[in-house]
Amino acid sequence: MTPESRLDDVGRLLRDLAPQVLGAIARRHGDFAEAEDAVQEALIAAAQRWPAEGVPRNPRGWLYHVALRRLTDHLRSELARRRREDAVAAEVWADWAFIPPPDAEIPADRDDTLVLLFMCCHPALTPPSAIALTLRAVGGLTTAEIAAAFLVPEATMAQRISRAKQSIRASGVPFAMPTPAERAERLRSVLHVLYLMFNEGYTASSGPHLHRPDLSGEAIRLARMLHELVPDEPEVAGLLALMLLTDARRAARTGPHGELIPLDEQDRTLWDRALIEEGTALLEAALARGAVGPYQVQAAIAALHDEAPSTDETDWPQILALYDLLRRMSDNPMVELNRAIAAAMVHGPAKGLELLDALAADKRIAGHYRIDAVRAHLLERAGDRERALAHYRAAAAGTRNIPERNHLIAKAARLAARERELEDAEP
Amino acid sequence: MKFMLMMHAPRGTGDYQINSWSPEDFQAHIAFMNQLNKELTESGELVGCQGLTPPGEAKIVRAGENGMPAVTDGPFPESKEFLVGYWIVDVDSAERAYEIAARASAAPGPGGVPLNMPIEVRQVMAGRPEIE
Numbered sequence: 001m002t003p004e005s006r007l008d009d010v011g012r013l014l015r016d017l018a019p020q021v022l023g024a025i026a027r028r029h030g031d032f033a034e035a036e037d038a039v040q041e042a043l044i045a046a047a048q049r050w051p052a053e054g055v056p057r058n059p060r061g062w063l064y065h066v067a068l069r070r071l072t073d074h075l076r077s078e079l080a081r082r083r084r085e086d087a088v089a090a091e092v093w094a095d096w097a098f099i100p101p102p103d104a105e106i107p108a109d110r111d112d113t114l115v116l117l118f119m120c121c122h123p124a125l126t127p128p129s130a131i132a133l134t135l136r137a138v139g140g141l142t143t144a145e146i147a148a149a150f151l152v153p154e155a156t157m158a159q160r161i162s163r164a165k166q167s168i169r170a171s172g173v174p175f176a177m178p179t180p181a182e183r184a185e186r187l188r189s190v191l192h193v194l195y196l197m198f199n200e201g202y203t204a205s206s207g208p209h210l211h212r213p214d215l216s217g218e219a220i221r222l223a224r225m226l227h228e229l230v231p232d233e234p235e236v237a238g239l240l241a242l243m244l245l246t247d248a249r250r251a252a253r254t255g256p257h258g259e260l261i262p263l264d265e266q267d268r269t270l271w272d273r274a275l276i277e278e279g280t281a282l283l284e285a286a287l288a289r290g291a292v293g294p295y296q297v298q299a300a301i302a303a304l305h306d307e308a309p310s311t312d313e314t315d316w317p318q319i320l321a322l323y324d325l326l327r328r329m330s331d332n333p334m335v336e337l338n339r340a341i342a343a344a345m346v347h348g349p350a351k352g353l354e355l356l357d358a359l360a361a362d363k364r365i366a367g368h369y370r371i372d373a374v375r376a377h378l379l380e381r382a383g384d385r386e387r388a389l390a391h392y393r394a395a396a397a398g399t400r401n402i403p404e405r406n407h408l409i410a411k412a413a414r415l416a417a418r419e420r421e422l423e424d425a426e427p
Numbered sequence: 428m429k430f431m432l433m434m435h436a437p438r439g440t441g442d443y444q445i446n447s448w449s450p451e452d453f454q455a456h457i458a459f460m461n462q463l464n465k466e467l468t469e470s471g472e473l474v475g476c477q478g479l480t481p482p483g484e485a486k487i488v489r490a491g492e493n494g495m496p497a498v499t500d501g502p503f504p505e506s507k508e509f510l511v512g513y514w515i516v517d518v519d520s521a522e523r524a525y526e527i528a529a530r531a532s533a534a535p536g537p538g539g540v541p542l543n544m545p546i547e548v549r550q551v552m553a554g555r556p557e558i559e
Contacts, residue, residue, distance in 0.1 A: 126519065151553070152517050257461045393446055397481045400554030406457055409443070413450040 010050045013059060014043050015221075018140025021063045023112020025071065026175045032119060033165040034071060036137050042067035044142060111177065113138065114229045117222075118178055118186050120164075121193040124171045129164035130193045131200065136161055138225075139218050149200075149215050190226065191239050191295065194219050198243050216247055227282075237286035238296030244279035245302035248272040260403040264311040276306045297326045316345040333365035341374060349382040369398025373408060380415065389415045429474060433510070442481050477515070478552040486548045488525050490533035490541060496525040503547065515551065524548055 018039065026035040042063045056062040120134040132150070135141045141149075147157035178186040201216025223240040230236055252266035283299045301322050308314035323339035336359050344352025356375050360366055376391035392412035399405045436443060445453055467473035491497030514531070518524050528546040536542040 128519070150517070156517065257458060259457075393442075396446065397442060397483070400480065400550070400552055402478050402552045404554075405552070406453075409445060410450060410453060412446070413448060413453050416447070417450055 010047065010055065013055065014046055014063075015140035017060050017063055018043060019113040019116050019138045019225075021060060021067060022137055023109065023116055024064060025067055026116070027109065027112060029071060030175060031169075032175050033162075033169055034074065035067075036165060038067040038071040038074070039063070040136065040143070041070045043140060047142070110229065113225065115175060115177055117190050117226060119168060119173060119175065121186075121190040122168060122171065122173060123186075123189045124167050124173075125164050127193060127196050129160060129167070131197045132157060132161050133164040134193055134197070134222070135215075135218060139222060141218070187230075187233065187236075191235060194223050194226070195239060195242075195295075197222070198246075216243070216250075219243060220247060232289075234286040234289045234291045235293040235295050237282050238293060238299050241279040241283040241286065242295050242299035242302055244275045244282070245299055245306050248275035248279065248306060254403070258403055260407040262407070263305065268309065271306065276303075279303065279306075292325075294326060294329045297322050297329065301326075311345075314345070316342055320346050333359060333362045334370075336362070337365065337370060337374060341377075344378050344381070349378040352378045353382070367398075369395045372398060376408075376411070380411075385415050385419055389419070431513070436482055442483060480550045480552060484550065486525070488528035488532060488546045488548050489543050490529045494529055494533055496522075496529035498525050498548075504545065521548075521550070524550075 021042070022035060022039040025039060026032045029035050045066055046059075046063060050056070050059075116138050117134065120137050121130050125133065128150075132146055135146050135149070136143065143158050143161065144154050146161075147154040150157065152160075177183075198216050198219035201214060201219065220240070220243050223236070223243055227233075227236050227240050248271050249263075249266060251272065252268065252270040253261055255261055279299065280303050283296065283303055286296055287300070301319055304315050304319050304322075320339065320342040323335060323342050327335050327339060336355070340352045340355035340359065343355055353375065356371060356378070360371060365371060372391045372395035376388045376395055379385075379388035379391060389412050392408050392415065396405050396408035396412065399408065445456060448456070464473065464476060485500075485503065487499050487501055487503065489497050489499075514527070516524060516527055518527070525548060528548050532544050532546050533541040534544065
């Protein structure tokens with residue numbers, strides 16, 4: 001085994017064990033924030049020692065033991081500080097003084113990981129905080145790794161996570177399952193955070209960033225974990241399917257220099273067939289349950305793209321019907337925009353442009369560069385090169401993503417060059 | 428030693444100068460930049476690099492009344508007479524970036540009087556592509 005692969009194996013093992021150990025400690029200790037700090041310290045200690053010394057016989061017990069030791073150390077200094085103030089201190093300490101040996105079996109509860117997810121994706125947190133906290137507490141990533149993923153300094157990320165934990169503490173959420181009345185809404189919030197984490201993996205910045213953890217991959221891993229915990233939730237399966245069916249196209253989505261390749265220009269032989277099959281099977285099983293939600297519909301759209309040999313041979317009428325269904329489930333202008341593209345593929349560019357005009361009046365999306373990008377594309381298909389050019393340029397100025405900007409500028413440049421050729425050709 | 432290298436586009440259009448180039452010129456430019464970044468990464472000299480949104484979106488922020496941000500579209504001083512430091516902040520909104528800029532603008536000068544320095548605020552390109 002090479003040192004690198006041993007390091008990878010240790011990393012994987014730690015990430016799998018992290019939520020189990022944290023769950024057990026948070027349940028025993030009650031204070032999620034302190035337990036989370038202690039487990040993070042134990043993970044860092046393991047990451048330093050295991051690759052060289054070998055993985056202990058009972059790795060979970062080892063982590064539990066070390067984390068509990070750290071926690072009691074903190075508690076001991078805290079208790080020493082207020083020894084005289086607090087009469088119950090001694091009593092509390094008696095309970096905490098016992099630390100099981102590293103090879104002891106630790107109490108494991110499958111629900112712990114689920115409780116952790118509900119906690120870290122609590123609606124009281126902003127999405128960036130929830131994503132960061134989930135990656136650390138449930139995903140088992142170190143603060144340094146999460147900082148690298150978001151291209152911020154480690155100290156900044158440490159503060160962001162610590163503030164997220166303060167918000168959780170302030171909101172008074174106990175370390176327990178949400179009540180049945182709250183459960184559906186809290187689960188939606190977990191799915192939303194995982195969905196955003198997956199999308200964050202698409203974010204490409206200008207500079208070359210080595211060793212940036214793969215956030216899409218982490219989101220898929222966590223969605224798989226969640227699906228195993230609640231296999232009967234069709235929207236969980238739907239989200240996992242959507243991620244797999246989208247990620248299947250990853251290799252085809254960017255060129256050798258990081259340039260963006262849109263769906264209609266992708267080399268479809270590069271698409272990952274195994275992921276497509278897995279995603280499709282998951283989706284079919286979920287749809288069979290009959291509780292269709294937005295993630296399942298989006299996955300169904302992704303599946304239709306994945307099955308098609310080319311853009312022209314794509315089942316656009318079916319995709320349009322799915323967008324019609326999706327817009328009835330959620331009032332989202334981005335859905336309307338994608339529906340306009342599907343309508344243009346079914347009924348021609350004029351129909352798409354007509355829908356865009358109606359959409360441009362929607363304040364939530366008016367002026368968004370994506371409208372310009374779609375309009376440019378439809379105008380180009382309709383043969384109106386001059387207006388298409390103007391809208392490609394407007395879209396290029398509006399995007400916040402460099403590969404996408406470059407793609408739009410290149411489109412405009414090619415159109416402008418063709419226009420010049422045609423002008424030169426005229427007598 | 429660390430150095431900050433600043434790339435400038437011609438003033439006036441408020442747009443990227445690459446916008447009106449031929450496809451070949453544009454691709455060659457992007458390929459060159461990618462190659463430069465790759466070389467600097469491999470030589471271990473690159474600390475970080477970022478692209479910014481178009482110059483036309485630049486704002487000047489000064490501390491206004493009660494330290495509230497006063498945001499204007501200029502005037503923009505020549506960098507040579509002007510740039511003395513920078514922050515990169517990761518915030519939830521442009522408004523929060525303006526707030527921070529206004530605080531920096533009000534840094535005390537001689538006698539404790541706020542300098543009211545102009546702070547140029549530019550957004551770093553870092554978003555998800557929406558095009559599939």
